Amino acid sequence: MRTWQGMWRSWLLVAATVAAAGWAGPGLAQEAKVVIVSWGGDYQDALREAYWKPFSKATGLTVVEDTRPLPPRIKAMVETGKVDWDVVDLTDGQYTEVHKLGGFEPIDYGKLDAESLKLIDRRGHKPDAVMHQMASVGLAYRTDVFKADKPRSWADFWDVKRFPGPRALGAPLGAGAYGTLEAALLADGVALDKLYPLDVDRAFRKLDQIKPHIVKWYTTAVQPQQMLVDKEVVMTAAFSARTYILREKGAPVDFVWNQAMAFPMYLAVPKGARNKDNAHKLISYMLQAENQGRYGNIYYYGVANRKAYEKIPASRGRLLTTFPENLPIQFVQDADWWGQNAAAVNDRWNRWVLQ
Amino acid sequence: MLPLVPALVFVTVFFVYPLLRMAALSFGAPDGPLGYYESILRNPVYATVLGLTFKTALVVTGLCVLLGVPTAYLLASVRGTTRTILLVAVVLPFLTSILIRTYAWMAILGRHGVVNQALLTTGLIEAPLPLMHNAFGVYVGMTHVLLPFLVLPVYSVMTGIDGRLLRAAASLGATPRRVLATVYVPLALPGIASGALLVFLIAIGFYITPALLGGPRQVMIANLIEVQVLELLNWGFGSALAFLLLGATVVVMVLFDRVLGLERLTV
DSSP states (O other), X not given: OHHHHHHHHHHHHHHHHHHHHHHHHHHOOOOSEEEEEEOOHHHHHHHIIIIIHHHHHHXXXXXXXXXXXXXXXXHHHHHHTOOOXXXXXXXXXXXXXXXXXXXXXXOXXXXXXXXXXXXXXXXXXXXXXXXXEEEEEEEEEETTTSSSSOOOSHXXXXXXXXXXXXXXXXXXXXXXXXXXXXXXXXXXXXXXXXXXXXXXXXXXXXXXXXXXXEEEEEOSTTHHHHHHHTTSOSEEEEEHHHXXXXXXXXXXXXXXXXXXXXXXXXXXXXXXXXOHHHHHHHHHHHHSHHHHHHHHHHSOSEESOGGGGGGSOHHHHTTSTTSTTTGGGSEEOOHXXXXXXXXXXXXXXXHHHHO | OTTHHHHHHHHIIXXXXXXXXXXXXXXXXXXXXXXXXXXXXXXXXXXHHHHHHHHHHHHHHHHHHHHHHHHHHHHHHOOHHHHHHHHHHHXXXXXXXXXXXXXXXXXXXXXXXXXXXXXXXXXXXXXOOOOSSSHHHHHHHXXXXXXXXXXXXXXXXXXXXXXXXXXXXXXXXXXXXXXXXXXXXXXXXXXXXXXXXXXXXXHTTOOHXXXXXXXXXXXXXXXXXXXXXXXXXXXXXXXXXXXXXXXXXXXXXXXXXXXXXXXXXXX
């Protein structure tokens, strides 16, 4: 009997603790901290070095980090009213998904550095998010396989006679993050500025041609670089930043800027965030030219603030999405089109891939 | 009954309640309560993928039985340090994450992986064999992950088999093969059945290993659920798919019960 009572006491204790934690959470006042959430790995290391450490030093605010701000996690936090995050770092597609649900606080532009905002493309000023960088997905290939004749376009990717070897592309699931349908249309001769609205029928017809040569339709962003390094494929669609990191580490790979897909990445504040003021301070800091310049020298994403390129040598600037010579030869993904069509494309994709 | 209460509360709070919430979500389609289920039925993809999922799970279960039963027999028939070492060898992979084990298989089975390199250098093959990004890779990876779930229950039943029964059979003139077939295997069957059921149930929910080691056609129903929940944020449709999987699983359990009898499964 005694052990039963002991057990009951422990269970009551657990229940009380869980209940207390649930009630204490939202009641806390704004603290001297800000919680930012990004994607981990060497990318988050770079953000920490370039932005968060010096921000903490300058303001005395503690920067608390978390990883993987997936839209469903933001949705769950907002819906249950237990919002642990203050700033989230999202791709255009992810931002659009949460934006449609009304999951963000409005950005108070009066609280952000006016000088920096002037130097950032107006299209990146959303009512509930600000662009802080741009990333690209494009053709990446092994330079030890294609030495003299190098692939330069998606048409070359489709040309299996001139550029033989196994290939990989992303499965266009969800918000079409890997630009697979766009690549097919470009290979079929559609002009960069005539891509959207996507001709889905035509894209799938073109994909029929390359299907036998694709060893893997990957579903996570780390797969293409892994397959390229392991020589599973000779070329693939991959992220520019990750490709250059491989090259920095000595892998024989290169990235093709021509016809690459660029997409903005946003900083946003989840609805009900506890440290809204601090969130705005951190966002403002991350947009300033000097800080963005520091970031551009550490990592390979395209800085949003034009003036940041004054701090980045041109040899390195050339490897970034927003470098003036790189932008005109890329297209910007239309997240709104994908937001409206992702479910239908997903359905069609599932049928097509099993055929 | 009193000691049961905490367990019941636990199951209700952390399993039954979420399941009911999911059920509510799955009946919340904008075009009527059965909207999500109707669109699942209308689209042949889901039936195809469910079929592929069950086929994969069946093959993996079969491989686990083929490899696991002799392993368990070996474990049960040795003693002392040898048994400890072998048991540790079976359990050790549990301590490594599935993701890491899957990546290890990628290094082994890849076009330039260990196996292909060895075969190419010895001149046994001229071009790399396709060992990965196809059904073969998925079977290998999943069998590796799930094997301990079969070995352990079978081993535990086999150690409980009374050796005197085997000797009695032998003393009555049965050949070793006859002893195995008419005494040992029937006694071990509950362990094999429960191990196989465990492997099968875990296998139908797999998605990481097939996503990394499989090719275009190795789509599991869990992959489709993942996309609905994580990418498309359509939790209602994702829930409906999950209930479809749950329903199909229940059907399998009922069939299994009819054939073998679940209450006989003692571990």
